[in-house]
Amino acid sequence: MPATMRGVQLTGHGGPERLVWNEAIPRPDPGPGEVLVKVLAAGVNNTDINTRVGWYAPEVTGATVEGDVAVEAGGWGGALDFPRIQGADLCGRVVALGEGVTAPAIGVRVICPTSQPEPTAEHPVRFRVIGSEYDGAFAEYCVVPAHQLYDVSAAPLSDVEIGAMPCAFGTAFTLLHRARVTSGDRVLVTGASGGVGLAAVMLAHHLGAEVTAQAAAAKADAVRAAGAERVLGRGEVAEAGSVDVVVDLVGGPHWRAVLNALRPGGRYAVAGAIAGPMVEMDLREVYLRDLSLFGCTYTAPEVFAGL
Structure with a gap:
């Protein structure tokens, strides 16, 4: 498995010029409870644009094209760590398991929800968004919590069709x-x-x-x-x-x-x-x-x- 991967990194809030192609991004390793997924297809959605332009910040009050490059809390969950790999839609194949993970198995085709539930007693509807709070599908590999993945190996749809669904x-x-x-x-x-x-x-x-x-x-x-x-x-x-x-x-x-x-x-x-x-x-x-x-x-x- 390669030590680096190709992908698109968001370097800050703003226009498309803040998206940078990189052919030498360090490939992530799955931690405990996580899975390394090889990306087969990734969709582009309005939420990716909203995140890029910082539209989710409360001080932005215009239409979705009217972000603000000066905002600090422009992601779903607040401020983003840059560079960030976006990509809220994922269809991929499991290629490595982190510690303690037994499913999904290596080789399984998977998808995951865009907004991923992480509830707590204080915040019962807490969630994280892939491609916002952590790196997403606009690269060759990404790491996803194992419990957020769904096996779609038996689905008759193509990788591209499944990748457009979440x-x-x-x-x-x-x-x-x-x-x-x-x-x-x-x-x-x-x-x-x-x-x-x-x-x-x-x-x-x-x-x-x-x-x-x-x-x-x-x-x-x-x-x-x-x-x-x-x-x-x-x-x-x-x-x-x-x-x-x-x-x-x-x-x-x-x-x-x-x-x-x-x-x-x-x-x-x-x-x-x-x-x-x-x-x-x-x-x-x-x-x-x-x-x-x-x-x-x-x-x-x-x-x-x-x-």
Whole structure:
């Protein structure tokens, strides 16, 4: 096994120029409870861009392209250690085991969730994000806690198809799980042509929901093919009280109209704010209509296993 590896390192918050190709990165060794994984495929997601530009810092209030290179706490869990190898989506093969690890076995094809549960008594939904709090899949090898890996050796999908699943489909399935989507629900998905949005359309349709999707007109056909019965343009607004569930990935200036699309007793689940995280809310619209709001980042182990 080589002592070094090739990969892309993030050298600080900023534009693509902060990503540096390196052909001599020291290959990591797995510690106790860890596994060395040879990367077979890695996906690129909006969260990788958000981390690079420092968008997760609380002082950043604009859309996801509006990060701040001066922030210190721009990662999911706060300040990053640079250089950092990003890559929140991973499909790989186990090539070495750390002390105390018996599974997954060497040779097994694996994936892992993007947000990885590490709960404590004080923080029951604590998690770490691969490619943010520790080095991820934008290199030939990475080290992952053994208990975060799932055996996908028997899956008929290709490495590339599996490598595109953890972030998009894991987040989408978490949103639908938290909002308790079941057959017959009327579901509105914003940002439906993006990775998480398209996955949410597909999974909601699979669950038997009636899906309305918001997406750019140029991508309407792809969204319909994924299972949407109705596609609204980005500027269009769903009728008031017309849906049971909103899966929101956009936020921004149209947020209040999106919330108004919910029927009384409706459920709103959010895992993104690509149009901006700052919104105006009339609290009466929430409590007088008995709405339930869910912020969704933590993916419970049983949810990812179900995916």
